[in-house]
Amino acid sequence: MSRNEQDLGTRQQHHYFFKNGTMDFYAGWLLGYSQLGALAPGALYHCLNQVADGDPASWVRAFEQGLRFQQAQAREAEAAGAPSRASHAHFAAATAARAALNFCPPGEAATEAMADDLERSFQAGLRTGGFAVTPWDIPFGQAHLPAYVSRDVERAQTVVVVVGGGDTHREDLWYFGGRAALEAGYGVLLCDLPGQGRTPSRGLHFGEPTVEALRVALLALRARGFGGRVVLVGWSGGGLFTAKYVERFGEEISAWVASTPISDMARLFEEAMPAMMRGRLSRGWARAMLGAAARLSPVLDASLRKYEWQFGADVGAMVERFRVMGRVDLARLDVPLLALVGTSEAAEGQRQAREVFEAVRARQPASRLVEFGPESGADAHCQVNNLPLAFDHLFAWLSTLGLGPAARA
Amino acid sequence: MSRNEQDLGTRQQHHYFFKNGTMDFYAGWLLGYSQLGALAPGALYHCLNQVADGDPASWVRAFEQGLRFQQAQAREAEAAGAPSRASHAHFAAATAARAALNFCPPGEAATEAMADDLERSFQAGLRTGGFAVTPWDIPFGQAHLPAYVSRDVERAQTVVVVVGGGDTHREDLWYFGGRAALEAGYGVLLCDLPGQGRTPSRGLHFGEPTVEALRVALLALRARGFGGRVVLVGWSGGGLFTAKYVERFGEEISAWVASTPISDMARLFEEAMPAMMRGRLSRGWARAMLGAAARLSPVLDASLRKYEWQFGADVGAMVERFRVMGRVDLARLDVPLLALVGTSEAAEGQRQAREVFEAVRARQPASRLVEFGPESGADAHCQVNNLPLAFDHLFAWLSTLGLGPAARA
Numbered sequence: 009m010s011r012n013e014q015d016l017g018t019r020q021q022h023h024y025f026f027k028n029g030t031m032d033f034y035a036g037w038l039l040g041y042s043q044l045g046a047l048a049p050g051a052l053y054h055c056l057n058q059v060a061d062g063d064p065a066s067w068v069r070a071f072e073q074g075l076r077f078q079q080a081q082a083r084e085a086e087a088a089g090a091p092s093r094a095s096h097a098h099f100a101a102a103t104a105a106r107a108a109l110n111f112c113p114p115g116e117a118a119t120e121a122m123a124d125d126l127e128r129s130f131q132a133g134l135r136t137g138g139f140a141v142t143p144w145d146i147p148f149g150q151a152h153l154p155a156y157v158s159r160d161v162e163r164a165q166t167v168v169v170v171v172g173g174g175d176t177h178r179e180d181l182w183y184f185g186g187r188a189a190l191e192a193g194y195g196v197l198l199c200d201l202p203g204q205g206r207t208p209s210r211g212l213h214f215g216e217p218t219v220e221a222l223r224v225a226l227l228a229l230r231a232r233g234f235g236g237r238v239v240l241v242g243w244s245g246g247g248l249f250t251a252k253y254v255e256r257f258g259e260e261i262s263a264w265v266a267s268t269p270i271s272d273m274a275r276l277f278e279e280a281m282p283a284m285m286r287g288r289l290s291r292g293w294a295r296a297m298l299g300a301a302a303r304l305s306p307v308l309d310a311s312l313r314k315y316e317w318q319f320g321a322d323v324g325a326m327v328e329r330f331r332v333m334g335r336v337d338l339a340r341l342d343v344p345l346l347a348l349v350g351t352s353e354a355a356e357g358q359r360q361a362r363e364v365f366e367a368v369r370a371r372q373p374a375s376r377l378v379e380f381g382p383e384s385g386a387d388a389h390c391q392v393n394n395l396p397l398a399f400d401h402l403f404a405w406l407s408t409l410g411l412g413p414a415a416r417a
Numbered sequence: 418m419s420r421n422e423q424d425l426g427t428r429q430q431h432h433y434f435f436k437n438g439t440m441d442f443y444a445g446w447l448l449g450y451s452q453l454g455a456l457a458p459g460a461l462y463h464c465l466n467q468v469a470d471g472d473p474a475s476w477v478r479a480f481e482q483g484l485r486f487q488q489a490q491a492r493e494a495e496a497a498g499a500p501s502r503a504s505h506a507h508f509a510a511a512t513a514a515r516a517a518l519n520f521c522p523p524g525e526a527a528t529e530a531m532a533d534d535l536e537r538s539f540q541a542g543l544r545t546g547g548f549a550v551t552p553w554d555i556p557f558g559q560a561h562l563p564a565y566v567s568r569d570v571e572r573a574q575t576v577v578v579v580v581g582g583g584d585t586h587r588e589d590l591w592y593f594g595g596r597a598a599l600e601a602g603y604g605v606l607l608c609d610l611p612g613q614g615r616t617p618s619r620g621l622h623f624g625e626p627t628v629e630a631l632r633v634a635l636l637a638l639r640a641r642g643f644g645g646r647v648v649l650v651g652w653s654g655g656g657l658f659t660a661k662y663v664e665r666f667g668e669e670i671s672a673w674v675a676s677t678p679i680s681d682m683a684r685l686f687e688e689a690m691p692a693m694m695r696g697r698l699s700r701g702w703a704r705a706m707l708g709a710a711a712r713l714s715p716v717l718d719a720s721l722r723k724y725e726w727q728f729g730a731d732v733g734a735m736v737e738r739f740r741v742m743g744r745v746d747l748a749r750l751d752v753p754l755l756a757l758v759g760t761s762e763a764a765e766g767q768r769q770a771r772e773v774f775e776a777v778r779a780r781q782p783a784s785r786l787v788e789f790g791p792e793s794g795a796d797a798h799c800q801v802n803n804l805p806l807a808f809d810h811l812f813a814w815l816s817t818l819g820l821g822p823a824a825r826a
Contacts, residue, residue, distance in 0.1 A: 022462045025434070039458040042451065049448040049458075050794025050802025053431045077792040085809075093809035383486040385459025393459025400494075400502035 046103040064111035074104035095137030102130035114317035155199035162233040164195025173244025177205040193413030213320035237262040267348035268361035274330035279356040338367035455512040473520035483513035504546030511539035523726035564608035573604025582653025586614040602822030622729035646671040676757035677770035683739035747776035
């Protein structure tokens with residue numbers, strides 16, 4: 009595999025820092041956040057400079073040190089009565105914790121403590137920065153869905169609901185459009201669904217419940233008194249979850265944005281597996297071969313452990329889980345779609361995005377597909393290295409649909 | 418010299434992309450701008466990925482391609498009636514042109530055309546982005562000083578005047594506090610002084626005229642009808658120019674910010690020269706030895722040519738020029754000072770900053786010195802990799818002095 013290829017199949021065109029593809033993708037992703045008020049490039053590279061290429065434990069140590077430093081800076085700034093500096097430091101601390109979580113062994117006490125740090129620092133950043141957004145635990149069976157919601161969401165005319173994928177916490181959704189939408193004047197709902205964020209520690213895993221939970225979250229929003237329009241924005245795996253939602257409850261949704269829209273996750277997952285997995289090996293064989301590969305690559309090993317924790321199942325069962333969820337019935341998708349497609353996405357992902365887009369456009373001619381090439385810097389998975397360009401397209405498109413951030417009632 | 422040491426003496430703690438220290442510093446600087454609405458990280462790294470380490474010509478080609486791409490994007494966005502996207506693309510184009518200029522051979526027609534592109538794209542970014550800032554040519558002898566000024570500057574209560582150094586165009590001053598001050602509610606004046614930006618092509622060079630020109634620019638601001646308070650903010654060599662100004666006309670200045678304050682540029686310059694220059698060689702010998710080094714390092718060669726063009730003199734004469742300007746008389750500095758000091762600055766620069774600070778604080782106890790260590794990400798020369806942190810300190814300090822951005826008359 010080349011240095012620019014992801015261990016788990018997500019390619020990227022550019023080289024940022026590491027030879028290890030997964031680490032390099034994470035480095036680029038964090039760099040993308042630096043545009044949006046997270047860890048500054050200098051502070052980020054201070055951490056990256058402490059990481060041994062391909063060594064997940066050194067990554068965790070480096071970002072934990074960054075977290076402790078930023079926490080101390082935030083305390084100092086609060087004591088000095090400097091709220092802007094405090095807010096920046098809190099958000100930087102949250103980003104360092106979030107980065108560490110990429111390679112923390114899932115389910116361990118130290119990892120849960122790191123997730124506590126992520127939440128505390130992020131929420132302190134919101135508070136000291138004066139953002140009108142609050143945490144919200146949405147009841148879901150015996151558990152709850154951890155969310156953030158804009159304070160006066162009931163009075164919003166339009167709410168942007170950001171849905172993440174296989175590697176997001178609700179705090180990530182702030183950078184994937186939450187903050188931009190809030191500042192543009194929209195209401196926002198940022199919600200962890202089963203399998204995302206910390207939910208696997210509470211017995212929630214990826215699969216059918218992920219889509220059911222999105223239904224529960226949107227009903228909870230209505231129950232709060234929100235009577236306006238809903239825009240669904242799905243990133244990565246969120247491109248499947250929002251597609252499934254639009255398939256079933258499209259009449260409730262005014263616009264759908266996805267990077268990228270996904271119709272068949274089982275197939276995408278199989279194509280994204282390392283080459284040796286692409287044949288239909290038995291689950292036992294697949295696991296054995298992945299296990300051998302993981303012994304050679306601690307990064308791959310850490311990534312697999314995390315996926316297994318999120319699914320509550322081994323790798324073979326993941327594909328099976330999506331096969332049970334089934335393909336999205338394209339004939340039932342009838343909501344205006346903005347499809348965002350980076351040219352460095354896996355070929356199968358690009359193919360599905362175009363297929364979904366063509367199907368939707370036939371019924372909804374206001375639909376658009378925007379392709380991002382390497383020069384744009386937005387060609388990576390989910391446009392992580394130029395999210396503002398994605399947002400420019402998103403908000404301009406919503407305006408053409410009459411879904412601009414109208415004055416509140 | 419280690420990979421983390423600048424060819425011309427500016428060290429930095431962190432490694433961003435290149436083994437060549439000067440290129441790596443520029444890469445980090447451009448990455449710092451990405452936080453402030455310039456070229457996005459993905460688009461920047463697309464260019465950096467085309468650069469051969471240590472080869473200035475490949476750098477120029479890569480960023481010229483980036484420029485052409487962003488210009489086309491901006492045209493497309495304007496045609497589509499998407500002003501936010503157009504503004505972002507124009508600023509990205511300007512940043513690509515500015516990056517190319519780091520290694521363009523000075524004085525050549527193609528380089529002048531690149532500087533035209535920088536100005537046109539930047540000004541289009543201001544226009545499409547709705548920023549209330551306009552170009553202003555300030556008469557200066559037979560030439561003029563190219564500046565930007567906030568549109569209603571006459572009505573501002575406080576104007577932040579940003580002064581650059583040996584490697585800035587007025588467009589850089591937008592990122593070095595111009596935009597942040599404008600958005601905080603201050604008036605702004607961003608002015609190229611002799612030796613800076615394109616002024617060497619018009620016969621203006623670094624030296625005594627640089628300080629005289631700052632006087633002319635501030636008198637021109639008064640002549641426009643501005644009657645409020647002036648805050649001087651000097652970066653890099655601007656730490657000397659503003660010190661010289663405060664020494665002579667301190668009674669006109671309400672607050673002085675410098676990263677870093679400099680009292681003796683001749684000494685700083687000598688210390689920053691490559692080791693072989695540190696002995697007092699004759700100018701002829703020095704030039705011969707630098708020439709030999711430059712043949713081995715095209716990056717050093719390009720940097721030296723640019724400095725010589727800016728000074729209108731060879732390297733030996735540069736030091737002499739500053740020796741003639743003389744040391745700053747610390748006893749005459751009597752304006753509240755905020756000294757910003759990165760721990761990766763050259764040792765002599767840090768020493769002078771502390772010396773100036775101690776002298777000023779004796780008379781102006783509201784003065785502060787803020788030191789930035791490597792974890793902060795702001796330790797580099799001029800805090801280029803975490804400018805928002807510098808701004809947080811700057812604006813909070815101005816508020817404690819009663820120099821907050823008061824409502825306009």
